[in-house]
Amino acid sequence: MDRPVGEKSSGAPTIVEVDLGNRSYPTDIGSGLLDQPELLQKHVHGKKVIVVTNTTIAPLYLDKVVEALTKGNPAVSVEYVILPDGEKFKDMDTLMKVFDKAIESRLDRRFTFVALGGGVIGDMCGFAAASFLHGVNFIQIPTTVMAQVDSSVGGKTGINHPLGKNLIGAFYQPQCVLIDTDTLDTLPDRELASGLAEVIKYGLIRDAEFFEWQEKNMEKLIARNPNALAYAIKRSCENKAEVVSLDEKESGLRATLNLGHTFGHAIETGFGYGQCLHGEAVATGTVMAVDMSYRLGWIDSSIVKRVDDILPRAKLPTASPETMTVEMFKSVMALDKKVADGLLRLILLKGPLGNCVFTGEYDRKALDDTLSAFCKS
């Protein structure tokens, strides 16, 4: 960390570069960034902007963002579309509202979409930007920990299908990501915890030192210590940016970012979107992946214990919802994107803390035993 924990950062942003050749872009991280109009304005193309946000975030930050886009910049006109809030609206009907607005506004290719909100808004607005007129300019302003540390980085955009999450979408990179950590002041506790599930994930799959830092600082994160949060966000973005730079289209390495997500998606689908938060499902999914890794003899019991210990400190669940059955897990997991030629590949821990594998070569019994251990039937 650059500053002692507890002191609020301000001024120039910390920048994490996502290195993707001619599609590279910066992630600006810091406090008060929305009060610095030039940070946004230098990434706007054309004279028109559409801000895509939701009913929760609009009353909190829309005016601030419009001001940041227009201050000292009268040539730019800003319109906005306010969508209903929630994962269940991450669908084709809601996406069409974004297209409708863009067409009504007579936008041409030289305009900019701005996503203001959490992961749902970022994913939908990003897919709209990827698809409208075969691709237009796009800026992300994520306002949740989940979006700041995970979904806003790396260019995965898309919507859900009634039969599964994120089945329809595109890889599409933004012009920049602007993370103003002050937007977390209004984030509900449960959403904060949900985002921390992804922070913990980075430690487990590739950054043991970061995991150890979290073990020492989890209470500070939960108490919203600004510098602790800024550090966790920066280090998470660095981890994700490095993985994405090495494997943008998810041919292998990038899949490791899905630790706990295959089990987690089954919980979200089986339980119904919106009943549990994404990070809550991922937390339980992580415990299941760790349990399975241990059954395979790939990690020692100390890692199991450390995961079981840190998740409750982050206010995250470690047990599967009571209504989940082995059959529910299996039927959703069979649809997972990581199935190849019928074989389900999983991200599992292997070796010392901070190491994982993405593989379809494991003893099926270990998977069955883990599912049985986490389900009543």
Next chain:
Amino acid sequence: MDRPVGEKSSGAPTIVEVDLGNRSYPTDIGSGLLDQPELLQKHVHGKKVIVVTNTTIAPLYLDKVVEALTKGNPAVSVEYVILPDGEKFKDMDTLMKVFDKAIESRLDRRFTFVALGGGVIGDMCGFAAASFLHGVNFIQIPTTVMAQVDSSVGGKTGINHPLGKNLIGAFYQPQCVLIDTDTLDTLPDRELASGLAEVIKYGLIRDAEFFEWQEKNMEKLIARNPNALAYAIKRSCENKAEVVSLDEKESGLRATLNLGHTFGHAIETGFGYGQCLHGEAVATGTVMAVDMSYRLGWIDSSIVKRVDDILPRAKLPTASPETMTVEMFKSVMALDKKVADGLLRLILLKGPLGNCVFTGEYDRKALDDTLSAFCKS
């Protein structure tokens, strides 16, 4: 030409390479290609294929394509989805049927979409391939002249919005394009003529020698002389492939492929999709663009005359539908993708035959005069 006109080609395909770095792919052109299973099979990834086709083409060629995919290749299973035929079904609802089928079939990333049909099928199936699981493998088998010489080459995929054509889509390249010229045997005369509008376009914008060849051979094309058609398709694909290689994402040069299309799209939209064929609208649009180029003093009258002469020989219209008004043209053209910061850029001929420009710098009066000349009100 490699062979005298009139002798039917067969055997090994003529190959036009589309050079796009690591997304390069071949276009195979020839007679009897669907009887050579290896041509298709070498481009199939994974063990599952979904053929996307329509109610017109399925009874004619679906069995043949399924056989080409599976002959001597029992490991591959083929499913299909048969969509209603027509531009009016190139919409989000119909696209969702393709996603539904893919999800029902429990497809994973290692599978292949095959588009079997005209431009509507190719565009929709291509957008489905671009968007399903963030992008899967994709093969085009175009069965109309329009799709063979234009829409199947270059990776533009997408659907229409109620307010405008092709407003939603992606740039996404196939694994290969397979053009079996035998599939044209069942193409209605009006559809054949429609495709020739794009063939004529290549001559006008960049290939005067090809235009001169067409002036000598138009009656052979209309009479479906197999070698004349194969040559026109090959040379059109070469022209398009060259343009696309130089400007995949349409930052400039590629826009020149839209000669006549801005006027043409207005006719299609104003007249109602399906009332006139795309190439018919483009033919009239080309006459309008040529008229405007002449009013600007950018071409001499001999080019106007040659265009007015060749289009009727290709059974294509040169007048705007009677119901079109100046206002209808203007309101649709204002939504065109080539508008930049409010300024409509057009593709216009300039200089000797085979030369064009893509520009927003022209005298507005010439545009107004052309619109008035082609509309009753």
